[in-house]
Amino acid sequence: MTTGGRRKIIAMLSVALAATAWWQYGPRSPAEWTTSDLVVLQSLSLNNLPALPADPSNAVADEPRAAEFGHKLFFDTRLSANGAVSCATCHQPTRHFSDSFQKGRGIGLSGRNTRSIVGSAYSPWQYWDGRRDTQWAQALSPLEDPAEHGGNRMQFARFISIEPVYRAEYETLFGQLPDFSDRRRFPEAAAPLQDPTMSAAWHSMSAEDQHSVNTVFANIGKAIAAYERLLLPGTSRFDQYVQAVADDKQEQADELLTDDEIIGLQLFIGKARCTECHNGPLFTNNEFHNTGVLSFPNEVPDRGRTDGLKKVLADPFNCAGIFSDDPSRRCDELVYVRTGIELLGAMRTPSLRNLGGTAPYSHKGQHATLAEVIDLYNRAPLAMIGHNEAEDKLYLSRRERKQLEAFLNTLAAPLATAEKWLELP
């Protein structure tokens, strides 16, 4: 081969190598924000979080004494079958009110990953599948789940009525408690659950007595919800950055986020298409999407919203039920709820604020790291059940995936909630 020929080949190889490197690693310094980018950034900023929406179904939602009462209930392990499980067992204040397990661990192993409850007052739906529609109805469900608190409503109603401090706090908020001492009318343990003994005991009770137990049970949930409404995300580096950019304080903005984090943000609102679902100041639309997450090993795929919808419509403690305090019982979300095949395998979009410390991710903790989650969207696999809405591959390079992850970590921040609410009462 001639020297010229060799040079040509070397030059061609160099160009190919440079092109590959560029494709693999992507840009190292961020582009300028466009006007429409700035609108999107503002829409994600905590500065634009609307005021806490009212919960007309819960008359004590904004009652400080209810929050105090709920705070105690939230941390009280006596609200369980074995005296060892409280709400805070899985919703740990130090872990953004989530835990570090694939699936929640109460008395047994819960069915799904523990979602953070921070900011859940803003969501029309609770849980991954939206099987509850208010914070207070959500708070009731684990109390009777055999794998979580494992108790029964009769036990909880009686506990409140005989515990002197709780009895006083309850009666200040909700009026006089019934007398549950007659064991012929009010058995030791009773609830309309799958457990045959518990169920038989419940059905031996008069409708009136069942109603009085249900009322106390619902009120326990309402007090816990009054507390949970106070759990709100705090200003993160990302929010400070958006403010600095809006104020045209370039130097300050440059100190707040690194170039990689800014490029990650640009990918987040652009090429990676994250804001299609992770939108608004809480980085979630609280809607249900099938994103092709693999089923948990050795389990059939989770039907998600398809089952959650049936459950919320059948829940006696839903917004339209007789235990709701809203006289109009408008319940628009429940009344105009969506049905259909799109809901199969769909799970509710989680918030992305404070992801650190809440790993593993996805509805059954299938992903150990953020990198794994990003990789899922990059690959866009076929769904095991239903249809993957995020079916287009993202073609993010390794560098871009790292930049996206770097951005996600800028959303970490201490809660905006006063310290006393994060500790044992």
Place this chain on the structure above:
Amino acid sequence: MHAGESSSLRGAVWVLHMRSGRAVTLLAGLWLAVAAYAQDSGEKESWLTRSGYYKVSYTSELTPVTINKIHHWIFHIENAAGEPVNNATVSITGGMPEHNHGLPTSPRMTDALDDGNYMLEGVRFHMRGFWELTVTVEAGGRRDTVVIPLTI
């Protein structure tokens, strides 16, 4: 100009509230503000149904239309001669053609108001972007539909 574009214009005007010192942003914002004002003060956009039986327009409870908030729309229906159509049934479906999914709720007509106006409740959008809403009007045995574009 479509009503959808108008709402995105109004969204862009929001840029002004960000107190950006950038002259370009300010100028663009001002221009958009003027454009949006002109749009607002003008006549409401309407769409003719496929077979030309009805003229459909709407007013949203939310101006501009934003995401993640359930709200109602009032549809106004006229016949080809421009007279209000009463005793009609109005229904709506929709979705994002680029994302191959529908609306996150099932909005329904809940009231027939005066002068060809109809209340549809339970409207919510959960993504920014391009939406298409298929409105079906049925009155006096005549059924007709129109696809209304909306960019949020």
